Amino acid sequence: SLQPDFATTSWELLRTAIGHIHRANASGLSYEELYRNAYTLVQHKKGALLYDGVAACVASQLRFVAEQIVGGDGTQRGTSVGGPSEKGTGGDSGRRFPMLHALRTEFERHCTSQQMIRDILMYMDKHYVTDANLLPVWELGLSLWLKHVLSHPSIGGPFSSQLLDALSADRAGELVDRSLVRASTAMLTALAAVEPSAYEEFFERSYLSLSHEVFRAESEALLSQCSAGDYLQRVDGRLQDEVQRTVQCLDRCTEAKVVAVVQEEFLTRHCQTIARWPNSGLVWMVMNGRHDDVARMFRLFEDVPGGHELMQTLLRENLVKQGKAVVAGDGTAVAASAGGVGTAAETLARSATFVTSLLELRASHMKLVREALGGNEHFSRAFTSGLEEVVNGSTKSPEYMSLFIDERLRRGLRNASEEEVEAALEGVIFLFRLLHEKDVFERYYKIHLAKRLLHNRSVSDDAEKSMVARLKTECGYQFTSKLEGMFRDMTVSESVNADFKEARGKGAVDLSVTMLTTGCWPTPVPPNHVLPADLQAVADDFTAFYLKRYSGRRVTFHAGLGFADVRFSVGGRRYDLIVTTYQMLLLLCFASSDEPQAVADLAKRTGIALPDLCRSATALTRSTMKQPAVLLRSGTSKGKAVEETDQLSVNTKFKSKVYRVKISSGGAGGGSATKEAPSExxxxxxxxxxxxxxxxxxxxxxxxxxxxxxxxxxxxxxxxxxxxxxxxxxxxxxxxxxxxxxxxxxxxxxxxxxxxxx
CATH class of the missing domain: 1.10.10.10 (Winged helix-like DNA-binding domain superfamily/Winged helix DNA-binding domain)
Known part of the structure; x- marks a missing residue:
């Protein structure tokens, strides 16, 4: 049976024990006895007496602690308020920040005491506290610490000020005991169990406000001292320092907020200035190969509102500017690189420069995306959009692309590996994909392809077919149906010519005919040429042979697209002249007479249009360092070109070191000139x-x-x-x-x- 005063006796025993615990003199206590007494009180409905008594004891002790901290007399149970010197870890932090040191010491003691008291009163926590909906013993201790110590008028303010001072000193590079700062913020974090706003109220709000002020002043100072690259490097260093400081000293919830402050003050407020900085901004970095700086800007601007969009805009504008410089090239350097040979060579050089420069521009920006922009798809699309604007900003783009392909497929890919051929074609296809006027490209491509096929100048049939297949993939069957028809005609022509030669046998004139399906080939309406009798006879034989095999068709000869070998005897020597069909018809007019003949009369005899005849004759009258002209011109015209009023005669003093002499086409009659006249x-x-x-x-x-x-x-x-x-x-x-x-x-x-x- 229990004594009538058992409650008073038991509580007095527990109160005395709690006092010993607060004075750090608990080594002689019997925890089993203390637990049993607390258990008995709760079992006999004395839980309120026990809970209120413990709260009063703890509150009394914390009021005493607060007075000691405020007094700062250095007699707190043998421990100086300033604390001993911590060598190597900010040794004078205790003297510089006495409030932090004192609170850390007392809070650690308070937590130790509360843990011991909680263990003694575990049964009360489990039953009475739960049933009465009260704070458990541990949370009660935190609540009382907040009320009587931290909220003391002479403690809370100085604590917050010294904590901010310590962090400011650490931010300035001074040696500060970070464990002291961490203990202070950890105390506030622990108090969040009873007061969620304690950490923010006593520290975080003021710390973020101070950070705004400090970073704003620092950013303004850096802007006046640094280049854009150095500024970003300093900001990156500041950001890393702040993250490290937050991880080591503050609660994890503060990290994102501090990073946001750094970004706002250093980057968001000045992003336009940084990116557009004269002689060091984003465009300057790209133009000078500073990919590390570009990568740093990309990373730092990632969380800046509109940061990446600003970079995309500037880089796209720069790409368009570079591309327009390529498009608007004055052609002087291009002509010089072509050797000043003439308009055809200049046009070829222009097309090569145009396409190659755009592909190099694309390659450099794709390299930038890979190395500095993290392969970001938005930047890739922005660069593609910029190139699209450049490509479609010139009416010459379709022609230049076709000329570039023509040059590569005629001789530019000779002896190239399959991989090199694929890479060259893929680059042009990328630009073609951006082109809006694909129908204009198709027209030029058909003209150039026809010349390559008719004159047997393709470096590779596989490369030709690969290019057509790529165009088909991009634009569909309808786009390439006529191109594929041209290849079919070449295949059929080989078969028909072989059968014709076998059926006819060897004759005085060896005729080879290419069958061109009307509608597939970009050929004009054939004029009514006048062929010599022996040639006309062979042509009639071929027509009869062809119509016998393919009945219901119509055959029309187009002499303006062919070539011929003409035996030329002069001065006791024989030469084989490789000429166009037009030039052959012109030379055959002098087969029976060396007398001068008027150009107008020659046009009537051959049936060749006067402009075409003049261009063909001009090539025959042109002399070079290697060989003289085949025909001589006489008349009143002063230019180099043959005119209607001129007369032509055979050059009887013609000499050449070679037996087979190739005559320039003059851009007519099957020629391969790449320069279109304004009328064309x-x-x-x-x-x-x-x-x-x-x-x-x-x-x-x-x-x-x-x-x-x-x-x-x-x-x-x-x-x-x-x-x-x-x-x-x-x-x-x-x-x-x-x-x-x-x-x-x-x-x-x-x-x-x-x-x-x-």
């Missing part, structure tokens, strides 16, 4: 515009046939989308073709809605 450029454009009208009308009919009724805006948008793989039509031209179809009763208009008429 205009005709090409006119033909493209005319073809576009038919394609637009076909697209309109196709769309309306499937939809039946459409509003004007929707119809125009669908037509533009349908034709975008070949060219981007002008909306006004689309509307014009719609009106034309309405006039021809393919469509009818009801307000702003069109209907298809079957």
């Amino acid at each position: 450029v205009a005709k090409t454009r006119e033909k493209v515009v005319e073809d576009r009208k038919y394609q637009i009308e076909a697209a309109i009919v196709r769309v309306m046939k499937s939809r039946q009724r459409l509003a004007q805006s929707e119809l125009v948008a669908l037509v533009i989308r349908l034709l975008s793989s070949r060219f981007t039509p002008d909306p006004l031209l689309v509307k014009e073709r719609i009106e034309s179809l309405i006039e021809r009763e393919y469509l009818e208009k009801d307000g702003s809605v069109y209907s298809y008429l079957a």
Whole structure:
């Protein structure tokens, strides 16, 4: 049985024990006895007496501790408020920040005491505290510490100030005991169990505000002293220091907030200045190969609002500027690199410079993406968009791309490996993919391909077919159907020529004919050439042979696209002249007479158009250092070109060191000149515009046939989308073709809605 005063006796025993624990004199206590007494009190409904008594004892002790800390008399149970010197870890931190040191010491003692008291009162925590919905003993101790110590008017303010001073000193590079700072912030973090805002109220809010001020002043100072690269390097170092300091000294929740302050003050407020910094900004870094600085800016700007977008804008603008400089090249250096040979060589050099420079520009920026921009897809798309603007900013782009391919497939890829061929073609295909006027490219490509095939100048049939296959992949079968038809014609021509020679046998004239299907080849309407009798006889034999095999077809000879070998005897020597068919017809006019003949008369005898005849004759009258001219010109014209009023005669003093002499084509009659005359450029454009009208009308009919009724805006948008793989039509031209179809009763208009008429 229990004594009537058992509660008072038991509590007095526990109170005395708690006092010994607070005085760090608990070695003689019997924890089993103390636990049993606490257990008995709770079992006999004295839990309130026990809980209130413990709270009063702890509160009394903490009020005493607060007075000691405020008094700072250095007699706190043998421990100086300043604390001993910690050598090597900020040894004078205790003297510089006495409040931090004192609170750390007392909080550690308080926590030790509370752990011991909690162990004694474990049964009370488990039953009475839970049932009464009170704070457990450990949380009670934290709450009382916050109330009586940290919230003391003479402790909380100095504590916060000294904690900020310690961090400021550490930030300034002074030697500070970081464990002291960490203990202080850990105390605040522990108090969050009873007061979630304690850490923010006593420290974090003020620390972030101070950081804003410090970083703002530091950033302004750096801006006036450093270049953009040095500034970013200093910011990167500052960011790393702050992260390290936060990890070692502060709560983990503060790291992201401090990083945000650094980014705001150093980067967000000055991102425009940094990126556009004259002679050291982003563009300067790229142009001077400072990829490390670009990578640092990319990394630091990642969390800056609009940072990466700003970089994309500047880099794209720079790419477009460089690309436009390539497009707007004055051609002087290009002509010099071509040796000043003439307009054809200059055009070839221009096309090579144009395409090569754009591919190099692309390669350098893709390297930048890989090495400095982390392979970021947004930057890749921005660069591609910039190149697209450059490529479509010049009306010469389709022609230059086709000329570049023509040069590579004629001789530029000779002796190249398969990998090198694939790389060269893939680069051009990338630029072609960006091109809007693909139909213009197609027209030039057909012209150049026809010359390569007819004159047997392709370096590789496999490379030719690989290029056509790539174009087919990009634009579909319709885009390459005529190109593939040209290859089929070459294959058929070989078979037909072999069979014809076998059937005819060997004759005085050896004729080889290439069969060109009308519509596949970019050839003009053949003129009515006048062939010599022996040539006409062979041509008639071939026509009869061909029509016997392919009945129902029509054969027309186009002498302006061929070549011939002509036996030329002069001065007792014989030469074989390799000439165009036009030049052959011209030379045969002198086979029976060496007398001068008027150019106008020669045009009538041969049936060759006067401009073509003059160009062909000019090549025959041109002398070089290696050989004299085949024909001599006489007349009143002063230029180098043969004119209608001139007369031509055979050069009887012709001499050459070689037996087979190749004569320049002069850009006519099967020649390979790459320079289009202004009139030819205009005709090409006119033909493209005319073809576009038919394609637009076909697209309109196709769309309306499937939809039946459409509003004007929707119809125009669908037509533009349908034709975008070949060219981007002008909306006004689309509307014009719609009106034309309405006039021809393919469509009818009801307000702003069109209907298809079957």
